[in-house]
Amino acid sequence: MTSEGKIPPIQVHLCVNGGLAAIAFYEKAFGAVNTFHQMAEDGKRVMHANLALFSGEIMLHDEFPEFGMSIKSPHTAGGASVAININLPKPEEVDSAYAKAVAAGASTVMEPQDTFWEARYARIEDPFGHIWAFNAPVAKS
Incomplete structure (x- = not known):
């Protein structure tokens, strides 16, 4: 949820390889503010993160193929689709x-x-x- 406590009507949810590095990049590149993140049990991957940026919010997570998730990062999928x-x-x-x-x-x-x-x-x-x-x-x- 955003830092203001309001859920936007549309949110982008990104899948990445390297969640912590992605958070750091978005903070540096876009001035994003990490309002929440939860690490996976392996302590290496981001299970879920919320970042406030450009008066909006994105969510992101690392890939979790072991859970049968069909969402893949652009690098795994062969490029971005949006x-x-x-x-x-x-x-x-x-x-x-x-x-x-x-x-x-x-x-x-x-x-x-x-x-x-x-x-x-x-x-x-x-x-x-x-x-x-x-x-x-x-x-x-």
């Missing part, structure tokens, strides 16, 4: 979020640019295989 879109209020925030993520270890998918849908937009791939997009409206010309 992109996580972060809507920001100002175009310069797209450039800032992109630069911070790349400095933290993300790969560039699409450098920040103005688009035909009148937005500033950029995409990165995090070290765990998830795709993040940053989007902000630009003034109409």
Whole structure:
């Protein structure tokens, strides 16, 4: 649950290989705040974590194939199947979020640019295989 105690109507739940490293990356790259995490009995994998970021929340966990879970990390599955879109209020925030993520270890998918849908937009791939997009409206010309 979020730090405010409200459950958002839609939450992203990410599967990763290396849950603790993912938490550390999201804290560094996105300013995420770890509001809760529970380790698995093996003491190595994250069973569940909640991270507050960009005025929202994501949940994440490591892979647990021994429980028959069909959710796989992008690296195991052969790539991401969705992109996580972060809507920001100002175009310069797209450039800032992109630069911070790349400095933290993300790969560039699409450098920040103005688009035909009148937005500033950029995409990165995090070290765990998830795709993040940053989007902000630009003034109409």
